[in-house]
Amino acid sequence: MTTDKGTEKIALVVLDMAGTTVVDDGxxxxxxxxxxxxxxxxxxxxxxxxxxxxxxxxxxxxxxxxxxxxxxxxxxxxxxxxxxxxxxxxxxxAGHCAALPGAAEAIAELRAQGRKVVLTTGFSRATQDRILAALGWQEIADLTLCPADAGRGRPFPDLALTALLRTETDSVRQVAVVGDTGYDMLTGTRAGASVVAGVLTGAHQAERLRADGATHVLASIAELPALLAGR
CATH class of the missing domain: 1.10.150 (DNA polymerase; domain 1)
Incomplete structure (x- = not known):
């Protein structure tokens, strides 16, 4: 499906966790x-x-x-x-784990828009599951992936491409990759995603995000649903 601007509708959103949807806080x-x-x-x-x-x-x-x-x-x-x-x-x-403001609501809105959402991380499966359990997020996304699930972690494209394969998304051009680091941006560009969005709630600033391929830089994940709805 394409929009009136000739760009494919984003069907899959691949979201980083720490710094993007989850508070890192050092x-x-x-x-x-x-x-x-x-x-x-x-x-x-x-x-x-x-x-x-x-x-x-x-x-x-x-x-x-x-x-x-x-x-x-x-x-x-x-x-x-x-x-x-x-x-x-x-x-x-010890309780040092929290969702970033608006993250859960953004994920819910993205799925309400008819998009699939996959949460990815550079942590191990054990650590990822620990975070998901602490937040009560076991069912928040369509799929969760760690590097061991994909073969290689960031900055390689494996996590985004594994998300595409597992969700049976038709094209890399229907994928948005979102994260707070330059390595997230490299993953998105190397996977061929049409939207590679950096957020300013984590590790790297706008200059690094753009240098590594960000097509958009957002204040936070809360801005993502409106961005994708406006395409």
Whole structure:
């Protein structure tokens, strides 16, 4: 189906979680502190600061991929990842997990418009499920995906393309990819999505989002339903 402007109707919306629909509030960095500490990296050291800068620059990427880059050896990467997940789970269990204002309502409106919604993440399935349970979001979307479900995480196109295949969407031009990081934008552009929207509620600012391919930059996810309705 096409609009009167010759653009295909968006049938599938692929949404990031932390920073886009879920408040991040520094939880990733706090959990990284635990991961680095488990590998003997002292907080405040030059090595720690360099690693933290890399974590910030690669927000949105699969966390195990980040730790493989930082620590090299697979055994060390797995230990760091396990420490990260435990720390993040503890923060979620302690109540440090909330939906961004208007996120649940935006998802409901997108589905009411007849669009399918898929929630994606760079976290593991265990962490993603922990967040969904804490928010009561187990049924909020048509599908949820983590990197292990798709083959590769961001910035590769796998998550968006897996969402397309699993929801039986007809064309990549019917897909919108939305996130708060440059890696989300790269995922969308590499997947061929016709809408690649960055939101300013998370890790990266408008300049980074546009540099990595954003077709739109929104103040928050709350603006997305109106944007898509107006196409």
């Amino acid at each position: 939880l990733v960095e706090q959990a990284f502190q635990a991961a680095a500490g488990a590998l003997g990296v002292a907080a405040g050291s030059d090595e720690h600061q360099e690693m933290l800068a890399y974590v910030r620059a690669t927000m949105g990427e699969s966390k195990i991929s980040v730790f493989r880059h930082l620590f090299g050896e697979e055994e060390k990467a797995q230990r760091a990842n396990a420490a990260f997940e435990q720390a993040y789970h503890d923060l979620v269990d």
